[in-house]
Amino acid sequence: MNALLVLLLACAAIVLGYGWYAKRIDRTVIQPDDSKATPAKLYMDGVDFTPADRNVLFGYQFKSIAALGPITGPIVAVQYGWLPALIWILLGTFFIGWVQDYASIMLGVREEGQTFGALSYRLISPRARTLLLVFIYFYLWLIMGAFGYQIGFGLLTKATVPLGVLAAIGLGLLAGQMTYRWKQDIILTTIVTVVLAFVGIYLGTLPAVQSFFNIILGYGAAGTGKPPILFLTIDQAKFVGSLAVVIICYFGGVLPIWRWAQPINYVCFWIVLLGVIGGVLGLIIWHPGMADFPAFTTFNVSGLGPLWPILFVTIACGAISGWHSLVSSSGTARQLEKESDALFVGGGAMFLEMFFATIAFLTATVGMEGYKKYLDVLKVSPASVFSAGLAKFMNQWGLPSALGTAYGSVFLVLMGLTIMYLVVRFMRVASAEALGDRFPALRNEHVGTVIALLFTLALIWLVPFLQIWVLFGAANQLMASLALLLISLWLLSKGKQYAWAFWPFVFMFLTTMAALVWNVYQAFFIKLPAAKGEAAVAQVIIGVVAIVLFIAALILAIDGLRALQKARAGKAAARA
Amino acid sequence: MRHGAGAGGRAGLWQRWAYAIRQFLYGMTTYEMVRGLERERLRLGWQLAALTQAGALGIPLPGNCYGLRLLPYLLPELQSARRALARAHDIIDLCEDLG
Numbered sequence: 001m002n003a004l005l006v007l008l009l010a011c012a013a014i015v016l017g018y019g020w021y022a023k024r025i026d027r028t029v030i031q032p033d034d035s036k037a038t039p040a041k042l043y044m045d046g047v048d049f050t051p052a053d054r055n056v057l058f059g060y061q062f063k064s065i066a067a068l069g070p071i072t073g074p075i076v077a078v079q080y081g082w083l084p085a086l087i088w089i090l091l092g093t094f095f096i097g098w099v100q101d102y103a104s105i106m107l108g109v110r111e112e113g114q115t116f117g118a119l120s121y122r123l124i125s126p127r128a129r130t131l132l133l134v135f136i137y138f139y140l141w142l143i144m145g146a147f148g149y150q151i152g153f154g155l156l157t158k159a160t161v162p163l164g165v166l167a168a169i170g171l172g173l174l175a176g177q178m179t180y181r182w183k184q185d186i187i188l189t190t191i192v193t194v195v196l197a198f199v200g201i202y203l204g205t206l207p208a209v210q211s212f213f214n215i216i217l218g219y220g221a222a223g224t225g226k227p228p229i230l231f232l233t234i235d236q237a238k239f240v241g242s243l244a245v246v247i248i249c250y251f252g253g254v255l256p257i258w259r260w261a262q263p264i265n266y267v268c269f270w271i272v273l274l275g276v277i278g279g280v281l282g283l284i285i286w287h288p289g290m291a292d293f294p295a296f297t298t299f300n301v302s303g304l305g306p307l308w309p310i311l312f313v314t315i316a317c318g319a320i321s322g323w324h325s326l327v328s329s330s331g332t333a334r335q336l337e338k339e340s341d342a343l344f345v346g347g348g349a350m351f352l353e354m355f356f357a358t359i360a361f362l363t364a365t366v367g368m369e370g371y372k373k374y375l376d377v378l379k380v381s382p383a384s385v386f387s388a389g390l391a392k393f394m395n396q397w398g399l400p401s402a403l404g405t406a407y408g409s410v411f412l413v414l415m416g417l418t419i420m421y422l423v424v425r426f427m428r429v430a431s432a433e434a435l436g437d438r439f440p441a442l443r444n445e446h447v448g449t450v451i452a453l454l455f456t457l458a459l460i461w462l463v464p465f466l467q468i469w470v471l472f473g474a475a476n477q478l479m480a481s482l483a484l485l486l487i488s489l490w491l492l493s494k495g496k497q498y499a500w501a502f503w504p505f506v507f508m509f510l511t512t513m514a515a516l517v518w519n520v521y522q523a524f525f526i527k528l529p530a531a532k533g534e535a536a537v538a539q540v541i542i543g544v545v546a547i548v549l550f551i552a553a554l555i556l557a558i559d560g561l562r563a564l565q566k567a568r569a570g571k572a573a574a575r576a
Numbered sequence: 577m578r579h580g581a582g583a584g585g586r587a588g589l590w591q592r593w594a595y596a597i598r599q600f601l602y603g604m605t606t607y608e609m610v611r612g613l614e615r616e617r618l619r620l621g622w623q624l625a626a627l628t629q630a631g632a633l634g635i636p637l638p639g640n641c642y643g644l645r646l647l648p649y650l651l652p653e654l655q656s657a658r659r660a661l662a663r664a665h666d667i668i669d670l671c672e673d674l675g
Binding site for chain 1: 595601
């Protein structure tokens with residue numbers, strides 16, 4: 001299949017999904033009423049509740065939901081063949097993805113801007129909020145592991161990448177200084193820092209710089225050697241890469257957000273945006289076919305598992321993501337000016353993310369120019385597939401391949417890091433809140449951050465990537481299914497038609513619970529008996545986390561279904 | 577006449593698109609930074625209000641005379657302070673900052 005045809009299919013899914021199905025649900029079921037005051041207007045405090053233009057919110061929502069998830073998921077999932085992956089990206093978004101994002105915003109808007117924690121307490125049960133927090137903590141830990149592995153063990157172990165990343169971070173700090181301290185114009189700041197960041201990426205590809213980083217990473221000055229193993233199975237390159245990740249995240253976790261996270265994110269945004277535009281442009285110029293990439297390979301991929309349920313959790317944010325519901329209800333819903341903006345902001349951003357996931361899908365299926373090369377590069381990391389594919393696309397309009405690969409790698413590292421240090425902040429605050437009374441040391445921000453990062457290192461150093469990713473995907477999709485349950489409950493309580501949210505919940509819940517059971521089975525019954533030492537510890541970690549997530553989700557679902565039954569009985573009694 | 581109206585319509589359409597793209601980019605880039613600064617400014621304002629009006633709470637920090645002189649400047653923000661501070665906060669609120 002030709003790449004342009006895939007892009008056209010994605011556009012058709014957007015036109016049909018957004019223009020017909022979503023608008024129909026919006027018009028006939030939710031029935032937005034612009035005469036009603038939204039929480040942004042009703043409780044305007046200039047801080048959390050502030051009305052914003054729909055286009056601004058659209059950009060804000062998209063920025064909040066797009067990270068490494070929609071890139072890595074499709075690249076890993078095409079091991080089943082391109083057809084099942086493409087079908088799920090398009091249909092998953094069409095029937096489920098936008099439903100969750102949009103309905104989460106409307107739920108927040110109609111329930112006075114309450115978060116999912118407060119809503120689950122009220123609509124499901126008092127213990128639901130605590131369980132949700134436990135769930136979120138483990139989920140975030142898995143994000144740290146999944147992203148940290150790809151960056152620390154994959155991208156940062158290439159000698160062409162570290163200088164570009166360091167330059168972008170340093171220039172992000174300069175951007176913060178120029179904006180907040182020196183009060184410079186934002187356009188001047190942007191031009192200076194982004195141009196210098198590109199210079200940094202270019203300098204990283206020079207032989208002298210590569211030679212320097214090759215020595216640090218243990219490849220020798222010529223870059224042909226093999227890094228020495230330092231401990232466990234960790235060689236010098238992976239050790240340096242993973243350590244660099246936690247050091248960067250440490251600063252992100254403890255420094256004020258305006259000093260580190262915000263300005264670095266700002267500079268990184270432009271690097272990422274220009275990369276996406278450059279990639280799409282090259283793809284359109286090139287518009288290749290899929291060569292020998294198979295439409296379907298097998299029902300059971302070694303290292304991943306059976307097509308159902310694993311494919312559906314592997315693609316993660318490319319089709320549906322639980323993370324979106326948290327951002328939508330706690331952030332976007334409080335800034336919506338009119339109810340009728342919700343579909344454009346929530347649904348529109350999700351369909352755009354689907355398009356983004358399709359580009360990532362194409363980097364693997366057409367960018368690698370063959371199935372064998374795809375499998376070879378995938379062994380390094382899914383992120384390497386993306387950077388190599390993006391480089392191939394950008395090469396079509398003249399960007400040298402070596403520079404394109406370095407650019408693609410820096411692009412991914414920055415995309416992952418911008419999420420990681422914010423996740424560390426959340427983990428730190430969550431642990432202080434939950435255990436701070438019992439262990440006062442956790443209230444110290446340095447202690448909380450270091451503990452979160454040690455957990456992260458344990459995951460990166462011990463557990464194989466595919467296992468982390470599948471478990472992360474399962475946690476992510478399970479949270480989405482719980483959000484859909486909450487939405488169904490809310491719709492029922494308001495006497496609205498709820499099947500369009502309830503059946504997606506049933507499908508996602510069964511699929512993700514099955515994925516967790518598969519994880520536990522694989523970890524405890526297949527891999528653990530054959531494992532020794534740190535490999536055995538890894539399987540215990542995976543198995544225990546899967547069990548915790550399974551139990552938390554099961555209790556939440558049982559409570560939720562009880563509440564659903566109670567609400568239906570109440571409605572029936574009222575009718576009688 | 578019709579041609580002119582069409583050209584005007586096209587120009588209007590371009591302007592709307594340009595505006596939408598500008599706003600979209602603003603939402604993806606500096607919007608969060610602006611919100612962060614606004615949040616910081618308001619918090620400092622509330623602290624100043626609490627400090628200068630402490631006399632009314634029985635805490636003799638500045639004299640009531642100075643507090644009352646500053647009151648007209650602080651009044652506009654008291655409502656937003658009341659709303660933001662009195663609202664129930666949840667740890668899941670932090671998820672917004674993770675995006």
